Amino acid sequence: MTDKQKLFVDEYLKCMNVTRAYKKVYKTVRSDSVARSAGNRLLSKPDVKAYKEQRMQEIHDENTADIQEVMEYLTAVMRGEQKDEVLTMNGDIELLRSNTKERNKAAELLARSYGAFEKNVNLSIEVPVFTGESDLED
DSSP, X not given: OOHHHHHHHHHHHHHOOHHHHHHHHSTTOOOHHHHXXXXXHHHTSHHHHHHHXXXXXXHHHHHSOOHHHHHHHHHHHHHTOOEEEEEOTTSOEEEEEOOHHHHHHHHHHHHHHXXXXXXXXXXXXXXXXXXXXXXXXX
């Protein structure tokens, strides 16, 4: 895989536009239709596709909170450890811990993630079956 192909993939991941990314890297190409078809052809190559997937995973890992981070944040809010910046009447910024409503919401979200509010309703119905009804008198 060439350096230009890597640049193309990186540029494509920034703008998510094949034509724009191709024209930015391959400056001699002027036509949008040529850039679009060449860019799509390039993205379909196995090594370019693999590099794109690798870069997407790296970007995902860097920018996306995982479940552990979300749980830690919600726990900090629930416990009042998370501070919010609040502008006071005299123009100063004061750090205050989360209010009760926010703390309750964080506690609710944590409890839901652990399945605390799920209803486990197990119904077991047995229907009696009568045999020999024809032998009964009316």
